[in-house]
Amino acid sequence: MQSRRLVLISRRFWPLVGGAERAMAGLAQEFQKMGHQVRVVTAKWESHWPAELVHREIPVTRLANPKTRGWGTYRYISGLKRWLGNHRLDYDAVLVSMLKHDAYAAIGTLGRFEKPVVVRAEGAGSTGDCSWHRTARFGTRIKNVCKTASAMVAPSRRVEEELLESGFDSSKVHYVPNGVELVDFKSDGAAAARFALADAHPILKVEPGEPLVVYTGRLDIQKGLLDLVDAWKWVAKAFPRGRLWLVGEGPDGQVIWDRIRESNQTCEVVMPGSFDEVTDVLAAADAFVLPSYQEGMSLSLLEAMAAEVPVVATDIPGNRALIGDHRGRMCRVKDPEDLARAILDTIQKSDQAHRMAKSARQYVEENYSLSRMAQKHLELIERQLSPSQGRSVPLEQSDRNSVDSNPEKGL
Numbered sequence: 001m002q003s004r005r006l007v008l009i010s011r012r013f014w015p016l017v018g019g020a021e022r023a024m025a026g027l028a029q030e031f032q033k034m035g036h037q038v039r040v041v042t043a044k045w046e047s048h049w050p051a052e053l054v055h056r057e058i059p060v061t062r063l064a065n066p067k068t069r070g071w072g073t074y075r076y077i078s079g080l081k082r083w084l085g086n087h088r089l090d091y092d093a094v095l096v097s098m099l100k101h102d103a104y105a106a107i108g109t110l111g112r113f114e115k116p117v118v119v120r121a122e123g124a125g126s127t128g129d130c131s132w133h134r135t136a137r138f139g140t141r142i143k144n145v146c147k148t149a150s151a152m153v154a155p156s157r158r159v160e161e162e163l164l165e166s167g168f169d170s171s172k173v174h175y176v177p178n179g180v181e182l183v184d185f186k187s188d189g190a191a192a193a194r195f196a197l198a199d200a201h202p203i204l205k206v207e208p209g210e211p212l213v214v215y216t217g218r219l220d221i222q223k224g225l226l227d228l229v230d231a232w233k234w235v236a237k238a239f240p241r242g243r244l245w246l247v248g249e250g251p252d253g254q255v256i257w258d259r260i261r262e263s264n265q266t267c268e269v270v271m272p273g274s275f276d277e278v279t280d281v282l283a284a285a286d287a288f289v290l291p292s293y294q295e296g297m298s299l300s301l302l303e304a305m306a307a308e309v310p311v312v313a314t315d316i317p318g319n320r321a322l323i324g325d326h327r328g329r330m331c332r333v334k335d336p337e338d339l340a341r342a343i344l345d346t347i348q349k350s351d352q353a354h355r356m357a358k359s360a361r362q363y364v365e366e367n368y369s370l371s372r373m374a375q376k377h378l379e380l381i382e383r384q385l386s387p388s389q390g391r392s393v394p395l396e397q398s399d400r401n402s403v404d405s406n407p408e409k410g411l
Helices: 019-033 071-086 101-113 129-135 139-146 157-165 189-200 225-238 253-262 279-284 299-306 317-323 336-348 350-367 370-384 397-404
Strands: 005-009 037-044 052-055 058-064 093-097 117-120 151-154 173-175 212-216 243-247 269-273 287-290 311-314 329-331
Touching (some): 005 019, 019 117, 071 101, 093 370, 157 173, 212 279, 212 299, 311 350
Parallel strands (some): 037 058
């Protein structure tokens, strides 16, 4: 495969860190490792942020995005269209995160230049792109433009089904799940990670031998974080000096903090903000918890499984597809007491929890390595650059089989 010049577009990007943003950052790094030229184009959410920077050796361009609702989106779309048009000779193809304003701008601008635009759908259910199309202003118009993209990536079977139910062309929709980097952790990693984190952030100090449970991701009440705060009251009765870290940023941070304060848990439940890398956070943890109401395929859950951290998650299709019957514990949705029981079982039955964690790690190694999934994205992009450019060229049947071997196919 020849070296390509690729632009990755994600309106939210570092230092705004969520699952979709981390997925695009991971793909950018893998593409570059494979010898391709990569640039990320994103929004400039704060006026003092630099317009150009290098993040993890990837050049990043930030476009104006005033905070005024409506006006900010208009300025960003206008700037993105202008940038793509002015630089159209500098890249071969574009990969866009989410079927929203970014995709609308990219497809509308590059269609006349016959530049391939591949779009990645994100989220599922009420938090997914297809739901957004039904409720957002101009959502229908944006959806209709997105249907003309060169190809669409569905990171889960649930998202794939939603795209097809929304009328997207099945020949353009390709299931390619998220991938995560596989990091090898040392046997003494937990103690070392806790020490390093506490040294850098005193608020993160955890007493030796006390349990630490973490959540990493977007601070959104749809992630079930209010339920998690309520559940921690039961956990704290058994482990008064245990700690819960809610790592990330998002629109509901203040609402969640208010619940923590109202329940008098400001010492036990810590919100340290977002981390560019969650490797140390996961290495320090005794358990990872994801109490979401809906998920497509959670990158945070995959990362925890890859880190061999025992996981607890709500019993929803996206989570069950990853955890199955023996790779972690599941609990009922919107049930803080059941969530607390699952967390306590994980902490108290540590031998069983670690056997599950080893199984989860092996499962991720076999099915969700970042390098493998980045290669699948590149193969899809390369097919749009073939002589039959102008229509979506499907993955070869052999490639489909290699991806479809994942048990999530049944969803």
